Amino acid sequence: MEVKAKDETVRLAKAAGLVSSMTLVSRLLGLVREQVFAALLGAGYHSDAFRIGFRIPNLLRDLFAEGALSAAFLPTYARTRKEGGEEAGFRLANGVLTFLAIVLGLLVLAAIALAWPIVATIAPGFDDAPGKAELTVRLTRVMMPFLPLVSFAAVAMGMLNAEGRFGIPALSPALFNVVTIAWALVLWSLGLSADQVVLGWALGTLAGGLAQFLIQVPSLRRLGWRFRPLWAPGDPGLRQIGSLMAPATVGLAAVQVNIFVSSIFASREPGAVSWLDYAFRLLYLPIGLFGVAVGTIATAGLARRAAEADFEGLRRTLRQSLSMLAYLTIPASVGLMVLGVPVVRLLYERGRFTAADTQQTAVALVLYSIGLLGYTGVKVLAPAFYALGTPRVPLAASALAVVTNLAVIFLGHGALGFRAIALGTALGSLLNAGCLLVVFQRRVGGLLGQGLLRGIARMALAAAVMGGLAWLAAAALERALGTAGLVAQLATGLVPVAAGAALYFALTHLLRVGEAHALGSLVFRRAGGR
Numbered sequence: 001m002e003v004k005a006k007d008e009t010v011r012l013a014k015a016a017g018l019v020s021s022m023t024l025v026s027r028l029l030g031l032v033r034e035q036v037f038a039a040l041l042g043a044g045y046h047s048d049a050f051r052i053g054f055r056i057p058n059l060l061r062d063l064f065a066e067g068a069l070s071a072a073f074l075p076t077y078a079r080t081r082k083e084g085g086e087e088a089g090f091r092l093a094n095g096v097l098t099f100l101a102i103v104l105g106l107l108v109l110a111a112i113a114l115a116w117p118i119v120a121t122i123a124p125g126f127d128d129a130p131g132k133a134e135l136t137v138r139l140t141r142v143m144m145p146f147l148p149l150v151s152f153a154a155v156a157m158g159m160l161n162a163e164g165r166f167g168i169p170a171l172s173p174a175l176f177n178v179v180t181i182a183w184a185l186v187l188w189s190l191g192l193s194a195d196q197v198v199l200g201w202a203l204g205t206l207a208g209g210l211a212q213f214l215i216q217v218p219s220l221r222r223l224g225w226r227f228r229p230l231w232a233p234g235d236p237g238l239r240q241i242g243s244l245m246a247p248a249t250v251g252l253a254a255v256q257v258n259i260f261v262s263s264i265f266a267s268r269e270p271g272a273v274s275w276l277d278y279a280f281r282l283l284y285l286p287i288g289l290f291g292v293a294v295g296t297i298a299t300a301g302l303a304r305r306a307a308e309a310d311f312e313g314l315r316r317t318l319r320q321s322l323s324m325l326a327y328l329t330i331p332a333s334v335g336l337m338v339l340g341v342p343v344v345r346l347l348y349e350r351g352r353f354t355a356a357d358t359q360q361t362a363v364a365l366v367l368y369s370i371g372l373l374g375y376t377g378v379k380v381l382a383p384a385f386y387a388l389g390t391p392r393v394p395l396a397a398s399a400l401a402v403v404t405n406l407a408v409i410f411l412g413h414g415a416l417g418f419r420a421i422a423l424g425t426a427l428g429s430l431l432n433a434g435c436l437l438v439v440f441q442r443r444v445g446g447l448l449g450q451g452l453l454r455g456i457a458r459m460a461l462a463a464a465v466m467g468g469l470a471w472l473a474a475a476a477l478e479r480a481l482g483t484a485g486l487v488a489q490l491a492t493g494l495v496p497v498a499a500g501a502a503l504y505f506a507l508t509h510l511l512r513v514g515e516a517h518a519l520g521s522l523v524f525r526r527a528g529g530r
């Protein structure tokens with residue numbers, strides 16, 4: 001059993017390392033995209049309008065692409081592939097794609113027609129600024145076709161992951177970023193007005209979504225897949241996906257209600273929509289590197305083990321995944337809390353993004369970071385319940401988290417303003433992950449054993465020491481170099497981060513944390529050691 005656990009840790013580290021390296025490229029490019037966006041549009045009128053306009057297809061994307069669909073499609077495809085063979089799996093995928101093309105096409109047309117009332121409902125505060133609501137409506141209509149494009153990309157990603165191919169799917173978001181960055185540079189060179197730039201950025205977003213899907217098609221074709229339209233709503237696999245998606249969609253819809261309410265409150269405070277989005281985009285770096293990477297590997301493994309009725313293997317995979325997530329996420333959370341201002345200053349403070357925007361964005365980042373372990377933990381825990389065929393548990397946990405979040409917003413917005421939105425999101429995410437953890441332990445068991453909690457305590461101790469020393473280092477560098485200029489910003493923003501990461505790894509190695517040894521051995525072997 002101990003040998004199997006060690007093998008599982010090393011296997012997870014290898015696979016997660018591959019996905020993390022691909023995701024790292026994408027997330028770094030995403031930060032570059034956000035930097036260009038901040039320089040071009042700042043954190044005010046045009047930035048707020050774009051973010052609300054993009055939020056509407058994004059809300060639906062979470063339901064039909066990266067949320068309910070992904071969680072339901074992958075285990076169903078893996079089971080169909082195992083029981084019926086390759087052709088059965090491809091047939092199911094073609095049926096799903098055809099269904100999405102028809103349903104989402106109609107949904108896009110409806111949203112375009114109803115853009116005015118949708119924007120008026122989700123961002124009522126925009127009426128206070130002349131022309132802001134009109135601009136948001138225009139951007140919403142332009143970006144609605146992003147929804148089916150990214151949904152097709154999610155199906156392609158699920159097929160490749162089920163086949164054990166993780167590199168190209170993990171890299172596909174990078175192409176989205178490359179396309180939008182290149183397009184932004186064209187907009188910059190043309191010397192356009194802010195109104196023209198924000199509309200051009202919306203068109204570039206569509207081009208990026210298309211590229212994210214197309215980059216995965218060659219890999220699927222090499223596997224033998226060919227798209228053939230197939231309308232088969234009665235297909236058992238499609239019905240199974242629908243049955244899994246139904247409660248998951250309700251749960252995610254509750255989350256979207258949360259975002260919906262948050263947008264209403266944030267729209268009343270000029271710049272708040274952008275401050276919150278810039279902060280959460282920064283949080284997406286560790287979420288993508290750790291949560292998505294480990295979650296992607298774990299989801300495929302959980303689906304296979306559930307299909308094989310290997311419950312001990314399922315417990316082991318989930319336990320090792322959570323331990324790896326905690327090892328990577330805890331120091332990231334502490335680091336973002338203590339280094340929020342220098343990091344935001346380095347990444348965003350230029351062009352139309354001011355020092356005041358830096359302070360407000362950093363406050364939101366600190367509050368969001370409280371829930372980082374919850375954000376990433378759900379990406380592993382929820383798929384375990386989908387793999388077991390019990391999707392109502394994530395639904396209930398998600399609903400409880402949303403209620404908590406909304407309660408914090410309603411009770412705290414008067415005193416905290418936009419800060420209540422970030423705090424409520426973080427606390428809701430922690431509650432979501434905590435509920436899933438408790439229910440799994442009670443129903444399946446075997447999750448909190450094997451030294452999991454002891455290892456997490458050691459990680460937390462090492463991260464606390466790291467955070468204190470990183471804060472002292474940043475303060476000393478600011479006193480010595482100031483905060484003006486690229487050199488000072490690089491020193492105060494990067495040196496404490498690099499030193500803190502090295503210190504955390506050393507401390508966890510000394511404390512005999514298993515993940516430190518596994519990752520260290522992997523890096524050493526990759527470097528040519530023995």
